[in-house]
Amino acid sequence: MQFTVLCRRYKTPVSFKVEDKINAITDMNEDLLSMRNWCFNNYLLLNPDKTKFMVFCSRQMLPKLQDFMLSLLGKELVPVQAAKDLGMTLDLHLTFNDHIVNTVYSCMSCLGQINGVKHAFDRGTLITVINALVLSKLFYCSNVWANSSNCNTDELQSVQNFVCRIVSSARKFNHITPILKELEWLPVSGQLYY
Secondary structure (H helix, E strand, O other), X not given: OEEEEEXXXXXXXXXXXXXXXXXXXXXXXXXXXXXXXXXXXXXXXXXXXXXXXXEEOOOOOHHHHOOOOEEEOOEEEOOOOEEEEOOEEEEOOOOXXXXXXXXXXXXXXXXXXXXXXXXXXXXXXXXXXXXXXXHHHHOXXXXXXXXXXXXXXXXXXXXXXXXXXXXXXXXXXXXXXXXXXXXXXXXHHHHHHO
């Protein structure tokens, strides 16, 4: 079984087998030491408190990596369960559940505000505002997390359904499919496939 470790500062994934864990820890600590020396030689500061690393593995293999630790500037770095990088929340099993939850929350809160002032916009402007503030977030980095679970896709679809109801002034229990066709939008699963 292969493990992959992503060093946030080093930015390169390192893959290893569970039997080679000790060698991987040694190699990564040496790389961190080289990085530290390079930073010192170039008058750059490192903050080990802001340095994170993550081990990507299956749920079954996680217990075999409990003692996986690195050190930077004498400080122990412990693996994190999730980390945010460039607006994406990565978790150690790459389920993207945390990312989807954060995205849905952010989009719904923005849509709640837009819904309160939608009467001030014509339909074209409303769609432009929603595209800029909501749909751009909804599909951000979708090529990375598109293989997420159907549950996550359903959560994202609920955001798109709310968008359709705001744009068309449809009621809560109206069907969304005709509205999607009218707007010429693909449902979330179709958009991810596309």
